[in-house]
Amino acid sequence: MIKKIVQRIWAVVGAVSVRSKILGIVLGFIILLGAGVIIQSRYALAATMTAQLEEQSVSVSRDVAARATDPILLNDLLGLHDLLDETLANNPNVRYAFIVDPQGQVIAQTFEGGFPLDLLTLNSVNPNEHHHSALIQTDEGLVWDTAVPILDGKIGTARIGLSDASMRAALSTLTAQLLLTIILVSATGVLVAVFLTWILTRPILALVTATKSVAKGDFTPRVPRWADDEIGDLAEAFNAMTEELARTDELRHEREVLRRQLLEKVITTQEDERRRIARELHDSTSQNLTSLIVGLRIMETNCAQCASISKATDLRDVASKTLDEVHDLSMRLRPRVLDDLGLAAALERLVSEWQARYKIPVDVAIQLNERLPGDVETAIYRIVQETLTNIARHAQAKSASILVERRDDVVRVIVEDDGVGFDISSNHGERHLGLLGMRERAELLNGTLVVESSPEHGTSIYIEMPLMERMNVLLNQEQQ
Amino acid sequence: MKKIFLLLLIAIILAACSAFPQTEIAGNVDLNDLQPLPTPAGYEVVPLRVAVAAVISPKGTVESYSPFLTYLQEKLNRPVELIQRRTYLEVNDLIEHGEVDIAFVCTSAYIQGHDSFGMELLVAPQVGGKTTYNSYLIVPTSSNAQSMSDLKGKVFAFTDPISLSGRVYPNYLIQQLGFTPEEFFARTFYTYSHDEAIRAVASGVADGAAVDSLVFEYAVSRDPALAEKVKIIHRSPDFGIPPVVASPFTRPQIKDELQSVLLEMADDPTAKDALLSIGVERFVLIDDSAYESVRSLVGVIPTSEVQP
Numbered sequence: 154m155i156k157k158i159v160q161r162i163w164a165v166v167g168a169v170s171v172r173s174k175i176l177g178i179v180l181g182f183i184i185l186l187g188a189g190v191i192i193q194s195r196y197a198l199a200a201t202m203t204a205q206l207e208e209q210s211v212s213v214s215r216d217v218a219a220r221a222t223d224p225i226l227l228n229d230l231l232g233l234h235d236l237l238d239e240t241l242a243n244n245p246n247v248r249y250a251f252i253v254d255p256q257g258q259v260i261a262q263t264f265e266g267g268f269p270l271d272l273l274t275l276n277s278v279n280p281n282e283h284h285h286s287a288l289i290q291t292d293e294g295l296v297w298d299t300a301v302p303i304l305d306g307k308i309g310t311a312r313i314g315l316s317d318a319s320m321r322a323a324l325s326t327l328t329a330q331l332l333l334t335i336i337l338v339s340a341t342g343v344l345v346a347v348f349l350t351w352i353l354t355r356p357i358l359a360l361v362t363a364t365k366s367v368a369k370g371d372f373t374p375r376v377p378r379w380a381d382d383e384i385g386d387l388a389e390a391f392n393a394m395t396e397e398l399a400r401t402d403e404l405r406h407e408r409e410v411l412r413r414q415l416l417e418k419v420i421t422t423q424e425d426e427r428r429r430i431a432r433e434l435h436d437s438t439s440q441n442l443t444s445l446i447v448g449l450r451i452m453e454t455n456c457a458q459c460a461s462i463s464k465a466t467d468l469r470d471v472a473s474k475t476l477d478e479v480h481d482l483s484m485r486l487r488p489r490v491l492d493d494l495g496l497a498a499a500l501e502r503l504v505s506e507w508q509a510r511y512k513i514p515v516d517v518a519i520q521l522n523e524r525l526p527g528d529v530e531t532a533i534y535r536i537v538q539e540t541l542t543n544i545a546r547h548a549q550a551k552s553a554s555i556l557v558e559r560r561d562d563v564v565r566v567i568v569e570d571d572g573v574g575f576d577i578s579s580n581h582g583e584r585h586l587g588l589l590g591m592r593e594r595a596e597l598l599n600g601t602l603v604v605e606s607s608p609e610h611g612t613s614i615y616i617e618m619p620l621m622e623r624m625n626v627l628l629n630q631e632q633q
Numbered sequence: 634m635k636k637i638f639l640l641l642l643i644a645i646i647l648a649a650c651s652a653f654p655q656t657e658i659a660g661n662v663d664l665n666d667l668q669p670l671p672t673p674a675g676y677e678v679v680p681l682r683v684a685v686a687a688v689i690s691p692k693g694t695v696e697s698y699s700p701f702l703t704y705l706q707e708k709l710n711r712p713v714e715l716i717q718r719r720t721y722l723e724v725n726d727l728i729e730h731g732e733v734d735i736a737f738v739c740t741s742a743y744i745q746g747h748d749s750f751g752m753e754l755l756v757a758p759q760v761g762g763k764t765t766y767n768s769y770l771i772v773p774t775s776s777n778a779q780s781m782s783d784l785k786g787k788v789f790a791f792t793d794p795i796s797l798s799g800r801v802y803p804n805y806l807i808q809q810l811g812f813t814p815e816e817f818f819a820r821t822f823y824t825y826s827h828d829e830a831i832r833a834v835a836s837g838v839a840d841g842a843a844v845d846s847l848v849f850e851y852a853v854s855r856d857p858a859l860a861e862k863v864k865i866i867h868r869s870p871d872f873g874i875p876p877v878v879a880s881p882f883t884r885p886q887i888k889d890e891l892q893s894v895l896l897e898m899a900d901d902p903t904a905k906d907a908l909l910s911i912g913v914e915r916f917v918l919i920d921d922s923a924y925e926s927v928r929s930l931v932g933v934i935p936t937s938e939v940q941p
Binding site: 222226229248249258259264265266267268269270271272275276288289291292293295296304307308 | 657658661663668692716
């Protein structure tokens with residue numbers, strides 16, 4: 154039960170801002186203190202004033218009783234009336250005064266035009282008593298009624314009523330003043346709390362801003378140490394952490410650059426090597442084989458009757474076959490057409506050979522008006538080559554399509570098939586590695602590669618390659 | 634958050650309003666519900682109304698005459714009511730119109746009442762074996778005055794406008810000196826009773842006063858310290874003692890009954906305290922002739938001056 158209440162309170166208190174919390178604490182304490190002070194001082198003042206009222210009631214009554222003796226004895230009713238009127242006029246607290254004779258008859262009184270008869274029986278005094286006081290509830294508030302015997306009660310009793318109106322007024326004044334004080338103190342408290350909040354939250358807000366910057370990768374912001382306290386310590390720790398993060402990030406960045414350079418180097422070297430081998434195969438091996446074939450043919454013509462002629466024919470067939478294979482190998486290693494005629498021709502050649510081999514129709518649309526930078530052409534060619542290999546190996550596709558187009562400074566390549574597709578989220582060994590290698594190639598040239606696929610819905614690969622940036626990078630590299 | 638503050642604020646205001654000391658309330662009354670006071674029920678038995686002239690203060694009179702009135706009440710078997718008035722003339726008025734049955738009056742008041750409307754002598758008190766008294770001229774002990782002539786230009790306290798010992802006699806003395814009181818004294822005032830006049834001199838409010846010798850002796854006997862504060866510088870000749878009188882309207886049977894009760898008091902042991910309290914040894918019969926000397930003195934002072 155208590156836990157629930159605490160939770161509910163915390164749900165309210167915890168949800169508000171630090172400013173509200175501090176304001177709440179300040180105002181709460183001021184109001185609590187004010188309430189205590191008001192209750193205590195009202196109680197003390199009321200007690201004191203009640204005692205004073207009672208005392209005054211007794212002294213005024215005794216005075217009236219003493220001064221009423223002669224007028225009563227001398228039957229001086231006018232004098233008696235004047236005495237009571239004077240008493241009323243000179244004591245603002247006195248609400249009424251009257252004198253009763255021993256038979257209970259009112260012989261003088263200050264009410265005009267009648268008398269509240271109920272009042273007579275509410276207080277009385279024995280002749281041997283000094284006085285007798287009673288608290289009476291009236292329509293005008295409480296009244297201290299004091300009865301004093303006149304001449305030992307032989308000639309009557311004086312009754313005086315003191316109203317508590319002045320006391321209530323004093324209490325109201327006190328309360329009003331205290332409330333005003335509380336309001337003023339509260340206002341001051343609010344100002345102080347706002348100032349305090351400002352002091353406390355300013356470094357915290359600075360920390361929040363800096364943290365957001367860091368989250369976005371900007372490690373430059375530093376938080377000033379406002380004060381030599383816990384928040385100051387936090388600011389310092391934050392600054393240290395940011396510096397460390399910045400250093401780590403720089404290191405990571407350097408490694409990344411190195412890695413990319415290495416990769417670039419590897420790819421370039423690989424391409425160069427392939428190109429060299431291809432050329433070697435084409436220029437040297439193919440020439441040799443051709444010479445061999447030509448020699449064998451001459452040998453066949455010149456020596457038709459030779460017993461070993463059939464052998465020579467077989468050898469020529471083998472040599473021809475080898476020449477084809479060398480051509481094919483050279484082609485796959487590095488099609489010469491890519492270097493000589495460009496991407497469009499190389500891709501068309503690649504696709505036509507692939508179609509011939511795998512009997513899968515491919516729709517090719519290439520819109521390039523001019524040659525692209527060499528590394529971009531190589532990268533796109535290799536990616537499409539890899540993709541086609543994948544389709545042939547895994548897709549079980551009925552058809553495929555290739556789109557290559559240049560828009561402003563971006564080259565977009567889309568390769569689609571209608572094959573079995575695959576679940577991208579699942580890592581699938583070799584193919585996955587193949588995709589990774591493709592993406593690596595694209596990203597090396599600041600491009601992007603996106604694969605879209607789902608089982609039974611085919612596979613699409615989108616590649617975008619920026620040209621401008623690539624040029625700039627090349628320029629930069631040249632400058633360096 | 635705001636709700637919590639609001640609750641706190643309400644709590645403060647409630648606390649501020651409820652802080653009132655707890656005292657038992659005797660009852661409820663509407664002070665503005667004014668009703669006519671009931672008229673007093675008349676006495677079942679008509680009381681004997683006794684007036685006492687203001688020789689001494691009203692309070693002193695009540696204290697002194699209470700045992701006496703109680704005695705009368707028991708003796709006559711009917712209630713006795715004490716009636717006092719500020720001045721002698723007011724008492725004389727009551728006697729003249731039968732509003733009181735008997736009265737203790739001052740000598741000059743008797744002469745005035747007797748001569749104007751037939752106030753009747755009932756008995757006279759006997760004090761110190763005499764039925765006479767004097768007027769004492771008193772001054773503070775510290776005063777250097779030796780006689781009335783030394784009080785010229787001073788403050789003088791008169792008792793009652795028609796008091797023989799308190800005003801008529803001192804006026805007579807001043808007249809003998811060839812002055813009127815207005816030109817003789819710097820200031821005069823009335824105390825309306827003899828004990829108050831003594832007090833006025835004792836406290837230095839007045840530089841001098843003339844008082845009834847009976848009251849003076851009685852006061853000094855009750856408060857010996859008074860003798861140290863005032864001194865007598867002149868004694869008048871003997872005057873007829875202030876008598877007990879009856880109204881012309883008092884029925885003869887009652888008059889006779891009262892007269893015999895008063896005369897027999899000295900022989901009644903139960904009346905001892907009553908007599909002692911009013912400083913009287915016994916009541917005796919007295920004749921109007923005892924007041925002739927006073928009458929001649931009053932005659933000297935013009936009536937207009939005697940009136941207040």
